[in-house]
Amino acid sequence: MPEPLAARGGQASTVVEPEADATWSPPSWEDVVREHSARVYRLAYRLTGNRHDAEDLTQEVFVRVFRSLGSYTPGTFEGWLHRITTNLFLDQVRRRQRIRFDSLPVDADNRLPGTDEGPERAWEHNNLDHDVQAALATLPPDFRAAVVLCDIEGLSYEEIAATLDVKLGTVRSRIHRGRAQLREALAHRRDPSRRAPVPVPDDGASAPASVGRKGSRR
Structure with a gap:
């Protein structure tokens, strides 16, 4: 597995959630x-x-x-x-x-x-991280979405299943297969002689390099 990606950042929202206030309005x-x-x-x-x-x-x-x-x-x-x-x-x-x-x-x-x-x-x-974002770009969109939501946004498998409206087993499969493809795309980090032909994004964008997770991980 490549080094963990990025945790969510930014300040907490000031939007009051309905669970905390019965008089909540959008x-x-x-x-x-x-x-x-x-x-x-x-x-x-x-x-x-x-x-x-x-x-x-x-x-x-x-x-x-x-x-x-x-x-x-x-x-x-x-x-x-x-x-x-x-x-x-x-x-x-x-x-x-x-x-x-x-x-x-x-x-x-x-x-x-x-x-x-x-x-x-x-x-x-x-x-x-240019390499990580370029590697993410090589994943099938369904795999990419699952990996980004899990390893970058920090959502649990259950939350991802609700977000994508798919079964929990589908989420696990997409994350497992997406991470495997990501490892292969980033293999050159461990062994420079195995540098993968990963395209560079047109604007040099990619994901940061630490992760924060919540929820179950299997």
Whole structure:
């Protein structure tokens, strides 16, 4: 297994979860964008492997949030964002088409997360392991999503199963096979003579190099 990847970072959200407050009501869209755009972008970046696609995916996530926030079913807000981001990524891979931006207010573009590189994105781009992100990019999308959610985002197998809407055994299989492929792609780190033909991402992005996990691991 290659060295562990990255733990989740950033400050805790100030969005009050419904379990903690019976009078909870959904936050405004602007509050969600302000508090969660960096976290969503990090996940999008690790899934897509490059800055341009990560920015596109991040904006599409918040378009979906905008349309769905009023009907949001109380639960774990971060988990909801994980599901939207990961499933939109997998949908894009499968369909190769973008979500339509119709039925949005005329000022929606001004309210979506910007594409300018702020301090958090600059840190992300400058402190990522190029080899690891390039190796992640070689995994089949389903394997990549499972590995990223487990070894980078720190979700448990049960949480990943709920996020991807698949069986627990499927999650275990995807993570096991994804890690095996990742080990092979990174074999040159242990033996330089076995350097794998891993493509370099077009913007030099990749994942950081430590992990934080929660939940069961088998």
